[in-house]
Amino acid sequence: MLILAIGILGLAPMMVTTMFGNAFSKDVTSAAFLAQDSLERLKNQTVITPIPYIENEYNLFNVYNRSLRVDDSSSDGTVPPNVFRLRVTITWTDKNGLSRSETFSSYKSK
Secondary structure: OHHHHHHHHHHHHHHHHHHHHHHHHHHHHHHHHHHHHHHHHHHHOOOOOOOOEEEEEEEEOOOEEEEEEEEOOOOOOOOOOOEEEEEEEEEEEOOOOOEEEEEEEEEEEO
C-alpha cells in the first residue's frame, strides 16, 4: 500500500504540468480562431482599400489583441504581383505574465 501511495504522489507533478499545458493550448487555439475569423472575412471582401490596409482591435475576450495588415506589390516589394498578402497577428499575456504572439499569413488574388 505504501508503494502505491508513493507511486501516486509521483504522478502529481505530471498532472500539474498537464494542466498548464492545457491552459496554453487553449490560448493558442483561441488565437488561431481569432486569426482564422479575420482571414476569412478579408478573403470574402471584394474590395480592400486603402493599401496597406491596417486594422487593430484590442481586448478581445478581455485577453487578446488582433492586428491585421493587407499589402500588395505596391506597398511591399516582397508580395507577388496581382495578389494581396493578408497578415494577422494575435498577441496576449499568458497566465504567467509572459507576452505571447502568433502570426498567420495568407494570400488572396486581386
